[in-house]
Amino acid sequence: MKKTLVTAMSALLATGALAGCGSDGEGSGSSAAATATPAGASAAPTAAAKKEEAKPFTISLRHVQVRDDAKQRLKMLEDVVKKTEAGVPGLKIELEGLEDKVHRFEKLPAEMAAGTPPKIFDLFGGTDTQKFVKAGRLLDLTPIITELGIKDKFFNLDEFTVDGKIYGLPMAGFVEGVFYNKKIFKDLGADVPKTWDDLLAVSDKAKAKGITPFALASADAWVINMMTNTMWVRTAGPDSVPGFVSGSKKWTDPDVLDAFKRYETLVKKGYFQEGNLGLKYAEQQNKFRNGEAAMLFDGSWSNSALVDPEKSKIANDVGFFNFPAMGGKGDGLINGSYSNGYGFSSNLNDREKTAVKEFIKQMYNEEMQKRQLKESGFLPAMKLTDLSGVNPIVGEILQAANNKQFPAFDSILQAKAREALENGMQELLGGKTTAEKLMEKLQKAQDDANKDNAK
Structure with missing residues (x-):
């Protein structure tokens, strides 16, 4: 089992300082070594060697x-x-x-x-x-x-x-979850959602007030599947992705289809940013930090820009929570890795x-x-001895990260299946397909990818 970020970071604060990466034994004792050349030792570099080195x-x-x-x-x-x-x-x-x-x-x-x-x-x-x-x-x-x-x-x-x-x-670790506007939630009289029904309820309240429930920019198709990855792991469990590759699990299985039908519900209810298929990734962050959306599903890497007072109108109102439970065997897990x-x-x-x-x-x-x-x-990605001076939302992210983690699907899934998922989700957002049709198409792509693996 992978260490969670919060557990590991707590442990590291109790340890001593990192061993200096620059320490390679040069320093103490070098002057003595310089006074004489021991028998059998290499002579000093020749002028030609020094020239080659430079x-x-x-x-x-x-x-x-x-x-x-x-x-x-x-x-x-x-x-x-x-x-x-x-x-x-x-x-x-x-x-x-x-x-x-x-x-x-x-x-x-x-x-x-x-x-x-x-x-x-x-x-x-x-x-x-x-x-x-x-x-x-x-x-x-x-x-x-x-x-x-x-x-x-x-x-x-x-x-x-x-x-x-x-x-x-x-270079870094990450978790994926929901950034939310604390002021909007307070104005709506909403708490952080714990269940799927809670999420629908706060989305309904936001939309009724003319506020976009979820900021989303889906011209870059990978952005969509941060959230869908978490949703199908909620309903089908963390072994689903390795199962797709091994053939022991299918995209058309009821517990997988369940997640995509629920995503389709969010689309049909108009909970996502209008015109999102024409917007690049940065636009969803812009929408959220301008105070125009109640929530944003994104990676922890986004936090710095969201709480930067020079870039964000809601710098002091940003919170973070793990995606709510959906009643499946993956509830409580969080997408996170290195x-x-x-x-x-x-x-x-x-x-x-x-x-x-x-x-x-x-x-x-x-x-x-x-x-x-x-x-x-x-x-x-490395153990630090001092976490002072970081922005406050990091604490909320680490708290959410204090759950068992699962790796992102695209670190396991073959390219052929990933591309079919990305293209299919854009079609779902555009109303050009249904969850059922998408899963059938995706399973065919998965079968082809698995056959390629077997060759």
Whole structure:
């Protein structure tokens, strides 16, 4: 069972400080070593060796910090790059920013197939990592993080671990749930919903007052399925997604269909933002932080922008809760994991490996993890010794995260089935299909994907 964020963070506060990633034994005792060269020891580097060491070289780094709400994380990455370049003679890191879906589902798979990925790149855990390891494209990081003394500093590396070896490092943890406008709830006389019926009741009240119950921007289809993923896990349980892949579970099963029929109810009742199919992801956050929606289903990564007084009209009125119970075996669980991070090409020469090691040293430490939490609201992937100075909503998110977690469906589900789900949900929102028809179509795509796996 994965540690929950809150349990792990509580435990870490009782521990000592992180082992300094920069400590590699250089320092105390070095002056004595410098006075004499022991028998059999290597001589000092030759002039030619020093010249080669300083010879300029470039490595590529692909990131996905391209949206307006990712500016702080991009600045953090740029600072890490500068420190990395300063620590490796001759190194120049060439940054390339790309929209995350294009990178993950289009460009990186093509590069992996051709054997030409960037040297450092954004990597998603689970299925993505497993298939790239199988193709021999990812660098085994186990010896590097062991040498740096950070292997045991992460909360969880399961999604980047294959056959006991670690091939990626998560930058942050996340949970997904419901942000809500506390002032709107108070004005409506509504409490945080505990059940599905409670959720419908508060949505009815909001709509009756001319307030959008749920902010939603679904032009980016993945956004829709944050909420649907939680809903079908509520009704069908956390084993449903692995079951789809193994064939022991079907999308057409009554407990799965139940969740999608309830989502269809939300659509028909007009509880979602008007015109959402034409809106990009950032627009749902804009709707919510302008005080025009009662609720927003989103990831914990959104909290920083929602409570930023320079961006949000409701900075002091934002709360967070786990999606309410729906009467199924997945009630109370929360979608959370450590899926997003960095991976590294297996095709590296010695100098490039030195650069990668320095990048990991500069990026994965307490200073940068806490900076990420304070500036961007991303929950840390590493154990921190101090959580002071973070915004208050983090406490509510951690409280909600104090539940058993399940991984996001797209870390397990094959691309063919995922794409069918995304396209089908847009059709459902547009009134072009029904929950029943969608599940039948999706099961056919799942069957095809499973056959491909068997080949």
